[in-house]
Amino acid sequence: MTRRADPAGQGAAAQSVSRKTTTQSAATHLLPNLFRTTAFKLTAVYLVIFALFAGFVLGYVAWNAKRLLDDQIRSTIDAEIQGLAEQQRQGGIRRLVNIIERRSRGPGASLYLVTTPVGDRLAGNVEAVPPGALDRPGESEIEYARSADAVDTPSRAIVRVFVLPAGFRLLVGRDVEERERLGVVIRRAAGWSLLLVFVLGCFASWFVARRVLKRVDGMTDTAQSIMAGDLKGRLSISGTGDELDRLALNLNAMLDRIGELMAGMQQVSDNIAHDLKTPLTRLRNRAEEALRTAKSPDELRAALDGSIDEADNLIRVFNALLMIARLETGRIQDSMDTLDLSEIVSGMAELYEPLAEEAGLALVTEVAPELHVSGNRELLGQALANLIDNALKYGQPVEGGEATVVVSAAPVGSEIELVVADHGPGVPEADRGRVLERFVRLDQSRSKPGFGLGLALAAGVVRLHGGQLRLEDNAPGLRVVISLPQAQPKPVDMHEGGALPASTAQPNPAGLQSA
Amino acid sequence: MRLLIVEDDAEAAAYLTKAFREAGHVADHAADGLEGYAMAEGGGYDVLVVDRMLPRLDGLSLIRSLREQNDVTPALILSALAQVDDRVKGLRAGGDDYLPKPYAFSELLARVEVLSRRRAAPASEPTTYRVGDLALDRLAHRVARGEEEIPLQPREFRLLEYLMKHAGQVVTRTMLLENVWDYHFDPQTNVIDVHVSRLRAKVDKGFEHPMIHTIRGAGYMVRDAAR
Numbered sequence: 001m002t003r004r005a006d007p008a009g010q011g012a013a014a015q016s017v018s019r020k021t022t023t024q025s026a027a028t029h030l031l032p033n034l035f036r037t038t039a040f041k042l043t044a045v046y047l048v049i050f051a052l053f054a055g056f057v058l059g060y061v062a063w064n065a066k067r068l069l070d071d072q073i074r075s076t077i078d079a080e081i082q083g084l085a086e087q088q089r090q091g092g093i094r095r096l097v098n099i100i101e102r103r104s105r106g107p108g109a110s111l112y113l114v115t116t117p118v119g120d121r122l123a124g125n126v127e128a129v130p131p132g133a134l135d136r137p138g139e140s141e142i143e144y145a146r147s148a149d150a151v152d153t154p155s156r157a158i159v160r161v162f163v164l165p166a167g168f169r170l171l172v173g174r175d176v177e178e179r180e181r182l183g184v185v186i187r188r189a190a191g192w193s194l195l196l197v198f199v200l201g202c203f204a205s206w207f208v209a210r211r212v213l214k215r216v217d218g219m220t221d222t223a224q225s226i227m228a229g230d231l232k233g234r235l236s237i238s239g240t241g242d243e244l245d246r247l248a249l250n251l252n253a254m255l256d257r258i259g260e261l262m263a264g265m266q267q268v269s270d271n272i273a274h275d276l277k278t279p280l281t282r283l284r285n286r287a288e289e290a291l292r293t294a295k296s297p298d299e300l301r302a303a304l305d306g307s308i309d310e311a312d313n314l315i316r317v318f319n320a321l322l323m324i325a326r327l328e329t330g331r332i333q334d335s336m337d338t339l340d341l342s343e344i345v346s347g348m349a350e351l352y353e354p355l356a357e358e359a360g361l362a363l364v365t366e367v368a369p370e371l372h373v374s375g376n377r378e379l380l381g382q383a384l385a386n387l388i389d390n391a392l393k394y395g396q397p398v399e400g401g402e403a404t405v406v407v408s409a410a411p412v413g414s415e416i417e418l419v420v421a422d423h424g425p426g427v428p429e430a431d432r433g434r435v436l437e438r439f440v441r442l443d444q445s446r447s448k449p450g451f452g453l454g455l456a457l458a459a460g461v462v463r464l465h466g467g468q469l470r471l472e473d474n475a476p477g478l479r480v481v482i483s484l485p486q487a488q489p490k491p492v493d494m495h496e497g498g499a500l501p502a503s504t505a506q507p508n509p510a511g512l513q514s515a
Numbered sequence: 516m517r518l519l520i521v522e523d524d525a526e527a528a529a530y531l532t533k534a535f536r537e538a539g540h541v542a543d544h545a546a547d548g549l550e551g552y553a554m555a556e557g558g559g560y561d562v563l564v565v566d567r568m569l570p571r572l573d574g575l576s577l578i579r580s581l582r583e584q585n586d587v588t589p590a591l592i593l594s595a596l597a598q599v600d601d602r603v604k605g606l607r608a609g610g611d612d613y614l615p616k617p618y619a620f621s622e623l624l625a626r627v628e629v630l631s632r633r634r635a636a637p638a639s640e641p642t643t644y645r646v647g648d649l650a651l652d653r654l655a656h657r658v659a660r661g662e663e664e665i666p667l668q669p670r671e672f673r674l675l676e677y678l679m680k681h682a683g684q685v686v687t688r689t690m691l692l693e694n695v696w697d698y699h700f701d702p703q704t705n706v707i708d709v710h711v712s713r714l715r716a717k718v719d720k721g722f723e724h725p726m727i728h729t730i731r732g733a734g735y736m737v738r739d740a741a742r
Binding site: 090202307308312315316347350351352354355358378381382385 | 615617619659670696698699700702705706709710713734
């Protein structure tokens with residue numbers, strides 16, 4: 001939001017200053033856009049790393065070359081000094097001076113200087129050396145001048161000073177101009193190659209960033225058009241199977257899934273509209289008819305009573321729908337507790353036992369003690385109540401079936417299986433998945449009161465508790481099986497808080513009691 | 516009974532005030548949370564009926580503030596939020612009862628009357644409830660009508676105990692499910708009615724005056740019809 005508003009705001013501000021700044025701000029807006037891309041940042045990092053590496057390699061080569069040259073110079077000097085010292089030993093200082101005079105004049109000659117013990121020059125091709133250089137025997141690197149003219153522009157050389165018998169000094173050296181030249185060449189090469197690396201790197205980064213940016217911008221455009229309402233739109237796939245392709249494939253799969261969910265929602269809301277409108281229409285018709293035909297206050301009263309009943313039914317449907325919706329978003333984790341399922345099952349069976357007797361059915365409970373689950377007592381109680389209610393409503397025995405409804409709970413492995421089974425007509429296998437949906441009522445049951453929400457609600461509760469609800473054939477009849485994960489019981493006494501011990505809640509299957 | 520209705524919807528408030536007055540009670544109305552708090556703090560009310568979503572100060576905060584002032588006037592929360600955890604939150608904030616919207620007025624009236632009675636008689640409950648010739652001994656778990664002892668199942672005993680505790684008051688089906696079975700959902704079929712008629716068969720059958728009366732459109736009441 002703010003990013004989109006930004007250029008407009010800046011543009012307006014720039015306009016008040018001058019035209020020139022306006023165009024400038026437009027230009028500076030393209031660049032930061034590039035600088036912000038991931039491709040640019042990555043390339044910049046690679047560039048810096050590569051430049052550092054190249055610099056290191058070149059530096060190492062230069063250092064090695066310099067060392068090699070220095071070693072060569074040194075060995076030349078050593079050899080010459082040894083030869084000259086030998087000459088001096090055999091022919092005295094005069095012979096040495098002669099040899100040096102001769103060698104000094106040769107092309108590409110080394111540097112030579114012979115002085116008296118007090119420093120007066122006897123022979124050689126070196127005019128000036130730094131003061132005191134001749135007093136330090138051994139090797140050093142000094143500046144020197146070959147002639148009196150060159151004193152102001154000294155050259156560098158590696159020299160070795162040798163003290164001859166009787167205090168004469170012999171200096172032999174070689175100019176290092178060659179080495180310096182090599183250094184310059186290497187430095188220049190390094191500079192150029194670094195510049196080249198930088199330019200090429202910049203170009204490559206711009207190229208890569210542009211390419212990636214273009215595809216990502218394409219994806220952004222598609223996403224925007226989808227958000228704007230083109231729900232059929234999908235991201236384009238380049239076919240290379242790279243990361244962006246995989247991202248696009250996954251996003252497309254996500255869009256498909258969202259599309260399916262939306263279609264499902266659409267169907268659910270259509271159903272809801274239908275199933276709420278039917279009783280609303282009935283309510284309206286009843287009121288209208290009463291207004292038109294009722295003659296006495298009693299008739300009016302009866303019509304109003306009927307309307308209130310109809311309204312109550314609507315409220316029930318509405319509450320059930322809201323509850324299923326709430327269950328589907330799965331947000332009751334706060335109100336989860338460790339529960340004694342045995343108590344819930346026995347309690348519910350006991351609650352419905354008189355109703356079963358009235359319907360001519362025997363409600364039989366087979367509940368293992370101490371079954372613990374983690375969950376919400378209200379929700380589990382209501383789910384079970386719905387199942388028992390259904391079994392009593394639709395479980396009138398078909399021919400050959402027993403007039404019993406069995407409610408049982410027992411541990412099976414790490415789970416608890418809760419079963420409500422009747423011997424009624426059952427549910428055909430093809431319809432078993434469908435009846436768990438909202439508002440689905442099979443044709444045989446249309447004559448009975450109900451809205452087709454009980455099983456959907458029970459299934460929602462079970463799913464929220466991490467369990468499964470499935471419908472099975474009870475041959476004949478329906479078996480609703482709920483498996484819930486077993487939980488560790490709380491260390492405190494489970495029978496406190498008004499819950500009756502399971503044994504006292506056992507119903508009397510025959511429904512016979514002494515009055 | 517004097518009661519205060521804190522409800523921001525003017526039409527609902529007018530309906531409630533009128534209906535409570537017709538039932539013979541004194542009902543005042545506050546249109547927002549702060550006004551309601553000021554009026555409740557003034558005291559003198561037997562029951563507060565508080566909408567949960569109110570302008571300026573919401574219903575739960577109102578009740579919590581009163582409880583912090585050690586004001587224990589019974590409060591019933593009305594709310595359009597009727598999910599499991601909402602009820603728990605309401606009761607945790609200090610509410611004494613919770614009724615989801617939309618509700619039947621008979622249900623609200625019955626609950627408010629039970630709450631007001633609780634305030635009137637906070638002392639220890641008697642060990643034996645008596646209504647006419649019907650007596651229920653809470654310690655010995657025995658029920659007798661005149662000289663004749665009536666054997667009851669444990670759940671039937673608790674059902675009668677609750678009805679007799681509120682003798683002379685209307686007790687609704689949901690109140691029975693809440694207090695005898697400890698479940699708060701809407702019993703969609705007539706499960707409670709069947710339990711009551713079983714109890715009635717034991718307590719009233721063969722006697723001249725019935726004790727358990729059906730109140731049409733509301734619930735049940737235990738009352739001595741002989742008088």
